[in-house]
Each structure stands twice: as C-alpha cells, then as structure tokens.
Amino acid sequence: MNDFEIITLMHTYCRPANSPAEARFIDRFLKPLGVTKDKFGNHFIKIGENPIVLWSSHTDTVHTRDGIQALDYDGKYLKLPDDSQSSCLGADCTAGIWVMTEMIKAKVPGLYVFHAAEEIGCIGSRAIAEQAPEFLAGIKAAVAFDRWGLDSVITHQGTRTASDAFGESMMAQLPARFKLDPTGLVTDTKQYRTIVPECTNISVGYFDHHKTTERLDVEHLIELRDHMVKFDVSKLVIERDPNIIPLKTEAPVFAPAPRRRPAFSSLAAFRSLLATDIADLVWTYPRLVAQFLEEEMGVSFDELEHYIQHGEMPGLLFDDEDEDEDVGEQPVRRRA
Structure with missing residues (x-):
C-alpha cells in the first residue's frame, strides 16, 4: 500500500480507550514493528542505544463508539462523509501514530x-x-505528534514545558512554516515536564479535532514525515531545567486571543487554592472550563446537553456488530 492508503486505513478504526478496535489497531499496525506493552497499557520500542528523545503519540481516540468508519477525501483533506454517523475522524492521534511508525521503519x-x-x-x-x-532515564526531550494545525512547535502546555532554544532547534529540521507556539494545553508530554527537560507537541495537520467536521491535511502529514525520517537528534538544543517549577501564580497561555481569557479575581484565586476536585474548578472558573471543552476538547453545546440529559454521548453508526472481518475494505470516497 502507498502512503495515502495506509493513512486512510488507519483512520477507519474508531478507537475509544481500551476498546476492541483499539486492540485490533495495535495488533495490525504496531505489533509488527516489535513494540512491547508495559503494565500501564502503553506500547513502546527503543531504536538505538541510550536514546535521548522520547517520541510520543496515543492509541485511543475520542470516538463515542468502537468500530469502523467510512471516509471521504476531497483531494486535500481526509474527513468523514457528509452522511457519516461517526463522532469524529480520529486524526487525533492517528496522524501522529503514522509519523512515528514511519520513523521507526x-x-x-x-x-x-x-x-x-x-x-x-x-x-x-x-x-x-x-x-x-x-x-525516562536519560531522556532529554519528549516530543508529541498530537497538535492541530500546520505550524506549531509548542513551548507551553498551560505553563512552560520547552525552551525557545529547543523549539528553534526543532524548527530547523521541520518545514519552514513551523514556528514557536506558547498556546498548548495538555498532551502526554506535559506529564513528563518535571522529569524531562524539554517537552513539546508538534502540528500534524488536523483541524476541528474531536468534532464531526474534523479533517486531516494529508499533504502536510506526508511532508512532515519526509522531514522526520531524516531527523538528527544530535542537533537538538537542551536548555530548560525541569527542576525549576514555575510559580503557581504564573498565568497560563490560552489561544486564540487574550481578550477571551476570563478574569481571575482575587476571590477566584482564593477559591482555586481550596479546590479539591474538578467540580470545584468548574464552579470557580466556569467560562474558562467552557472554553477548554469547546475549543480544545471539541465538545459542542448539543453534545454536552445530550450527555447531561441522557448520560451518554451520541453514538456511531458503525460498531463491532456491523463490522466486516477485513477492516481494510471500508470505502474511501474521492472527489474530483
């Protein structure tokens, strides 16, 4: 199969965490590469002796149902057909997985x-x-392929997680349009910020993630792959000290515009100090939580209302009961 066919086939799998489709996806695309499963459910493989970079993606998607989906391609974007009952494309993080499999090869x-x-x-x-x-012993940088858009090298995930010097050394080996971006929020590499000096996230070309309108710029993804398979880790600049923790009063960076950021009153700041669970934070910062759900997690008003009323998210058309034995035979509609 060529690049487009493999990318498309990967995206037919709807993979909620711990679902049968996620397991089948791992069996088909990752296990042949020689990955090992740890006790937490992660799969990993080491290339070379004493690696200093951790390359990251994740095997689950936000699909509301497990199964297989049909896809559409308009000559630029891979996306769901107009009549699809699926909840999202799943390029977050299927696109990143494909890049990593190519780097392993x-x-x-x-x-x-x-x-x-x-x-x-x-x-x-x-x-x-x-x-x-x-x-993570010996790891100096953790790079996730799990960012929307075409040009981000993330330096902040709520707080600073990578130095500008490191980001610039990444940019030097990526397509010229990439630039430093301080507006990241959360992905897996953020979890390593107090252990690993440089933790970043790289744009892989998807838009409207977690939504039915999610789409993937396939040309961008292939171009990114072409750069990453030639990547020289020895040219990375490691500067950030993970032992220096930013002050809790440091304001997080949110996109796209400062005017959309809710004001943090002294009362809110006091309440946040007393917060013990998510409900406390929602009560203290309702508009910020709403912004995060809508813009970063892709939750629409209708989806949230449906969940509140019914206790579940809207479902998929395709599920295991309807799935063919050969999951590679789902149609891809091409438009002229």
Missing part, C-alpha cells in the same frame, strides 16, 4: 511510546511519570 533514534488512554486523562503517560519515572 527509518530507524530514527529514540524511545517511541504509543501512550494509552490520553483522551480520558493522559492515563498511560501519567502512570509512567508517577509510578515508573526510571523509564
């Missing part, structure tokens, strides 16, 4: 980790950071 040095359950709270990466930090 090209034998680019690194510790490759396909994290488990990122979409439900960075479960796999958090477990490594909290219960097995020795796994």
Whole structure:
C-alpha cells in the first residue's frame, strides 16, 4: 500500500480507550514493528542505544463508539462523509501514530511510546511519570505528534514545558512554516515536564479535532514525515531545567486571543487554592472550563446537553456488530 492508503486505513478504526478496535489497531499496525506493552497499557520500542528523545503519540481516540468508519477525501483533506454517523475522524492521534511508525521503519533514534488512554486523562503517560519515572532515564526531550494545525512547535502546555532554544532547534529540521507556539494545553508530554527537560507537541495537520467536521491535511502529514525520517537528534538544543517549577501564580497561555481569557479575581484565586476536585474548578472558573471543552476538547453545546440529559454521548453508526472481518475494505470516497 502507498502512503495515502495506509493513512486512510488507519483512520477507519474508531478507537475509544481500551476498546476492541483499539486492540485490533495495535495488533495490525504496531505489533509488527516489535513494540512491547508495559503494565500501564502503553506500547513502546527503543531504536538505538541510550536514546535521548522520547517520541510520543496515543492509541485511543475520542470516538463515542468502537468500530469502523467510512471516509471521504476531497483531494486535500481526509474527513468523514457528509452522511457519516461517526463522532469524529480520529486524526487525533492517528496522524501522529503514522509519523512515528514511519520513523521507526527509518530507524530514527529514540524511545517511541504509543501512550494509552490520553483522551480520558493522559492515563498511560501519567502512570509512567508517577509510578515508573526510571523509564525516562536519560531522556532529554519528549516530543508529541498530537497538535492541530500546520505550524506549531509548542513551548507551553498551560505553563512552560520547552525552551525557545529547543523549539528553534526543532524548527530547523521541520518545514519552514513551523514556528514557536506558547498556546498548548495538555498532551502526554506535559506529564513528563518535571522529569524531562524539554517537552513539546508538534502540528500534524488536523483541524476541528474531536468534532464531526474534523479533517486531516494529508499533504502536510506526508511532508512532515519526509522531514522526520531524516531527523538528527544530535542537533537538538537542551536548555530548560525541569527542576525549576514555575510559580503557581504564573498565568497560563490560552489561544486564540487574550481578550477571551476570563478574569481571575482575587476571590477566584482564593477559591482555586481550596479546590479539591474538578467540580470545584468548574464552579470557580466556569467560562474558562467552557472554553477548554469547546475549543480544545471539541465538545459542542448539543453534545454536552445530550450527555447531561441522557448520560451518554451520541453514538456511531458503525460498531463491532456491523463490522466486516477485513477492516481494510471500508470505502474511501474521492472527489474530483
């Protein structure tokens, strides 16, 4: 199969965390590469001796149902057909997985980790950071392929997680349009920020993630792959000290415009100090939480209202009961 066919086939799998489709996806695309599964559900493989870079993506998607989906391609974007009942494309993080599999085949040095359950709270990466930090011994940089858009090298995930010098050394080996971006929020590499000096996230070309309108710029993804299979990790600049923790009063950076950021009153700041669970934070910062759900997590008003009323998210058309034995035979509609 060519690049487009493999990318498309990967995106037919709807993979909620710990679902049968996620397991089949791993069996088909990752196990032939020689990955090992850890006790937290992550899959990993080491290329080269004493790697200094951890390359990261995650095997789950935010699909509301397990199964297989049909796809559409308009000559630029891979996306769902107009009549699809699926909840999202799943390029977050299927696109990143494809880049990493290509890097493994090209034998680019690194510790490759396909994290488990990122979409439900960075479960796999958090477990490594909290219960097995020795796994990260010798790692100087953690790079996730899990960012929307075409040009981001993330330096902040709520707080600074990578130095500008490191980001610029990444940019030097990426397509020329890439630039430093301080507006990241959360992905797996953020969990390593107090252990690994440089933790970043790289744009892989998807837009409207977690939504039915999600789409993937396939040309961007292939161009990114072409750069990453030639990546020279020895040229990376490592500058940030993970032992220096930013003050809690440091304001997080949110996109796209400062005017959309809610004001933090002294009362809110006091309440946040007393917060013990998510409900406390929602009560203290309702508009900020709403912005995060809508813009970063892709939750629409209708989806949230449906969940509140019914206790579940809207479902998929395709599920295991309807799935053909050969999951590679789902149609891809091409438009002229």
